[in-house]
Amino acid sequence: xxxxxxxxxxxxxxxxxxxxxxxxxxxxxxxxxxxxxxxxxxxxxxxxxxxxxxxxxxxxxxxxxxxxxxxxxxxxxxxxxxxxxxxxxxxxxxxxxxxxxxxxxxxxxxxxxxxxxxxxxxxxxxxxxxxxxxxxxxxxxxxxxxxxxxxxxxxxxxxxxxxxxxxxxxxxxxxxxxxxxxxxxxxxxxxxxxxxxxxxxxxxxxxxxxxxxxxxxxxxxxxxxxxxxxxxxxxxxxxxxxxxxxxxxxxxxxxxxxxxxxxxxxxxxxxxxxxxxxxxxxxxxxxxxxxxxxxxxxxxxxxxxxxxxxxxxxxxxxxxxxxxxxxxxxxxxxxxxxxxxxx
Amino acid sequence: xxxxxxxxxxxxxxxxxxxxxxxxxxxxxxxxxxxxxxxxxxxxxxxxxxxxxxxxxxxxxxxxxxxxxxxxxxxxxxxxxxxxxxxxxxxxxxxxxxxxxxxxxxxxxxxxxxxxxxxxxxxxxxxxxxxxxxxxxxxxxxxxxxxxxxxxxxxxxxxxxxxxxxxxxxxxxxxxxxxxxxxxxxxxxxxxxxxxxxxxxxxxxxxxxxxxxxxxxxxxxxxxxxxxxxxxxxxxxxxxxxxxxxxxxxxxxxxxxxxxxxxxxxxxxxxxxxxxxxxxxxxxxxxxxxxxxxxxxxxxxxxxxxxxxxxxxxxxxxxxxxxxxxxxxxxxxxxxxxxxxxxxxxxxxxxxxxxxxxxxxxxxxxxxxxxxxxxxxxxxxxxxxxxxxxxxxxxxxxxxxxxxxxxxxxxxxxxxxxxxxxxxxxxxxxxxxxxxx
Numbered sequence: 119x120x121x122x123x124x125x126x127x128x129x130x131x132x133x134x135x136x137x138x139x140x141x142x143x144x145x146x147x148x149x150x151x152x153x154x155x156x157x158x159x160x161x162x163x164x165x166x167x168x169x170x171x172x173x174x175x176x177x178x179x180x181x182x183x184x185x186x187x188x189x190x191x192x193x194x195x196x197x198x199x200x201x202x203x204x205x206x207x208x209x210x211x212x213x214x215x216x217x218x219x220x221x222x223x224x225x226x227x228x229x230x231x232x233x234x235x236x237x238x239x240x241x242x243x244x245x246x247x248x249x250x251x252x253x254x255x256x257x258x259x260x261x262x263x264x265x266x267x268x269x270x271x272x273x274x275x276x277x278x279x280x281x282x283x284x285x286x287x288x289x290x291x292x293x294x295x296x297x298x299x300x301x302x303x304x305x306x307x308x309x310x311x312x313x314x315x316x317x318x319x320x321x322x323x324x325x326x327x328x329x330x331x332x333x334x335x336x337x338x339x340x341x342x343x344x345x346x347x348x349x350x351x352x353x354x355x356x357x358x359x360x361x362x363x364x365x366x367x368x369x370x371x372x373x374x375x376x377x378x379x380x381x382x383x384x385x386x387x388x389x390x391x392x393x394x395x396x397x398x399x400x401x402x403x404x405x406x407x408x409x410x411x412x413x414x415x416x417x418x419x420x421x422x423x424x425x426x427x428x429x430x431x432x433x434x435x436x437x438x439x440x441x442x443x444x445x446x447x448x449x450x451x452x453x454x455x456x457x458x459x460x461x
Numbered sequence: 462x463x464x465x466x467x468x469x470x471x472x473x474x475x476x477x478x479x480x481x482x483x484x485x486x487x488x489x490x491x492x493x494x495x496x497x498x499x500x501x502x503x504x505x506x507x508x509x510x511x512x513x514x515x516x517x518x519x520x521x522x523x524x525x526x527x528x529x530x531x532x533x534x535x536x537x538x539x540x541x542x543x544x545x546x547x548x549x550x551x552x553x554x555x556x557x558x559x560x561x562x563x564x565x566x567x568x569x570x571x572x573x574x575x576x577x578x579x580x581x582x583x584x585x586x587x588x589x590x591x592x593x594x595x596x597x598x599x600x601x602x603x604x605x606x607x608x609x610x611x612x613x614x615x616x617x618x619x620x621x622x623x624x625x626x627x628x629x630x631x632x633x634x635x636x637x638x639x640x641x642x643x644x645x646x647x648x649x650x651x652x653x654x655x656x657x658x659x660x661x662x663x664x665x666x667x668x669x670x671x672x673x674x675x676x677x678x679x680x681x682x683x684x685x686x687x688x689x690x691x692x693x694x695x696x697x698x699x700x701x702x703x704x705x706x707x708x709x710x711x712x713x714x715x716x717x718x719x720x721x722x723x724x725x726x727x728x729x730x731x732x733x734x735x736x737x738x739x740x741x742x743x744x745x746x747x748x749x750x751x752x753x754x755x756x757x758x759x760x761x762x763x764x765x766x767x768x769x770x771x772x773x774x775x776x777x778x779x780x781x782x783x784x785x786x787x788x789x790x791x792x793x794x795x796x797x798x799x800x801x802x803x804x805x806x807x808x809x810x811x812x813x814x815x816x817x818x819x820x821x822x823x824x825x826x827x828x829x830x831x832x833x834x835x836x837x838x839x840x841x842x843x844x845x846x847x848x849x850x851x852x853x854x855x856x857x858x859x860x861x862x863x864x865x866x867x868x869x870x871x872x873x874x875x876x877x878x879x880x881x882x883x884x885x886x887x888x889x890x891x892x893x894x895x896x897x898x
Contacts, residue, residue: 156635426629
């Protein structure tokens with residue numbers, strides 16, 4: 119399906135702005151949800167019920183002085199936050215928001231996704247290295263080690279999905295989950311172990327608690343972004359929220375039926391006018407955002423409940439548990455598929 | 462000394478570089494293989510990949526609970542060697558005490574372990590009362606016990622909150638602080654101040670525990686055990702938390718005794734020493750309570766010990782409230798303790814006594830010496846006093862639990878991970894106001 123370039127450009131513009139706005143909404147949501155968990159009111163001064171607080175924070179960060187440490191490498195020091203944001207936003211291009219509504223409908227979408235998440239580690243590592251601060255360096259090193267240990271399991275979890283769907287295209291992966299009234303066909307039910315592994319590794323990839331070792335504000339005083347100030351820090355902050363929101367989208371896309379509305383076929387047969395109309399696409403976008411919103415909530419929920427892992431425990435979990443389980447999972451699924459090709 | 466020599470500050474100003482050099486030298490000196498690094502001809506001893514890094518943690522670091530400085534030698538994430546540098550909060554309390562009357566020094570003790578000021582007040586007053594042989598009325602003793610146990614809960618709550626927060630679970634910190642807020646309200650009601658209570662007086666207390674105060678305490682001891690139960694439900698089976706503290710910072714019973722650990726750090730290592738039981742002060746010999754002891758000696762054991770201690774404190778407070786007698790709250794001997802306000806306002810003798818107690822204070826006999834220790838939340842808190850017969854102490858020495866507990870921290874940290882560091886500092890539970898005096 120050839121899409122005119124202006125349609126893609128418009129969509130990309132919408133997606134980038136959607137992600138930017140959603141980051142500030144998520145910041146607000148995180149602060150409100152954590153406040154509710156800690157029996158306190160949370161932000162309630164700026165705007166109605168404090169809703170404009172994230173925007174005030176951004177304005178504050180823009181006005182802050184940009185401090186570059188004396189011995190830092192200024193080019194790399196500035197490059198790192200840009201890298202983080204750009205990659206986080208680029209991954210957004212791969213999300214199929216509805217049938218046919220995707221910025222880059224690549225035949226190898228899954229591979230591009232894995233490649234982009236792998237590059238994002240450079241942002242953190244370079245930030246840690248270029249700051250020329252020991253705490254930042256430790257944070258950067260931790261991040262590099264952590265990403266390597268989790269990328270493998272994540273890749274294997276995705277491989278199991280690819281095996282089931284038989285395609286690398288994300289839209290087709292979503293469409294392959296349409297069986298069982300678009301609910302029982304979810305990869306969650308066809309591949310529960312892969313889903314669990316992917317969710318766990320998604321936490322690790324996005325550096326969220328309990329895997330937030332690169333930041334670890336109590337040990338490393340912020341880790342890789344210790345030496346950042348002003349909007350550069352703001353960009354790390356933005357990238358973190360965009361990252362975990364995009365990660366929620368990919369969890370949904372790969373394992374929870376993506377944009378498919380549960381009982382979609384029943385809905386379409388009940389209201390035939392909906393089929394192929396823009397309203398169906400809108401409904402699908404809403405469904406996807408709702409599903410992703412749930413996972414964004416999960417990310418926040420976990421962050422404010424669980425303590426953080428220790429470095430060696432994280433390595434143990436990654437290499438000794440997740441990787442073998444993911445390997446066996448891929449093997450089993452490959453065997454089942456080669457034996458009964460029908461699924 | 463000539464004026465030029467007096468103006469030469471080079472020695473004074475070079476204190477800091479010399480101090481740092483001494484610390485870095487200590488970092489190198491203990492292990493033989495580290496010493497070998499200084500002979501580059503020995504190729505094996507050189508660290509070819511330059512893996513090692515010296516990292517200053519503190520004094521301004523979020524997890525150091527004040528202003529402690531740990532200089533650590535890291536190999537990757539592993540702490541090879543650690544040297545503690547304390548004294549950033551040194552205020553010379555022991556020397557200050559020599560120019561204060563016994564009563565005047567009491568507010569200074571509030572600032573020592575600022576998480577449990579009441580215990581410090583009680584410890585100081587008990588030491589002075591022992592020195593000057595002052596009888597304290599029964600009611601005052603029971604009230605002191607209630608409030609000290611509340612201070613123990615307050616201190617342990619902060620320990621729990623920050624140790625969980627250091628491990629990454631921030632919510633627990635705020636939950637414990639809601640209960641600390643309740644405790645502060647109780648202190649506010651009973652003593653008139655939230656943090657720096659200064660409620661004890663030599664020979665008794667300044668104000669009585671009123672109806673409202675008792676009500677608030679009763680309400681608190683009703684609600685608190687429920688909350689502790691909920692926290693235990695969350696934490697005791699939390700794999701990440703247990704993995705973080707299990708087997709971390711192990712001290713055997715012998716090591717703990719040798720390093721001079723006190724309090725929960727000692728009892729977590731299997732040494733059942735609690736001054737409340739072995740040298741009972743106040744009325745601790747008349748109440749029924751158990752002393753929680755664990756033998757593992759790791760951070761998890763100390764966690765369990767402190768959690769149990771909070772519950773025991775509730776049991777002690779319940780018994781105290783049941784047995785709280787009526788009567789005076791301050792010794793009736795006007796030469797040794799403050800007369801009541803009624804007396805001061807309406808009688809000449811009262812006014813004179815008030816003036817004399819403020820100006821001269823209690824005068825223990827010349828040459829008298831006393832050491833009195835209590836079981837403060839952090840461990841054995843003792844004051845050694847020497848009198849020269851005046852109203853001001855001739856010598857004061859403070860045996861503060863945080864100071865002696867910090868001695869164990871260096872050996873605990875060595876061999877640990879960077880992530881353990883925060884857990885271990887939290888598990889030792891130092892308060893630097895007390896350690897640095």
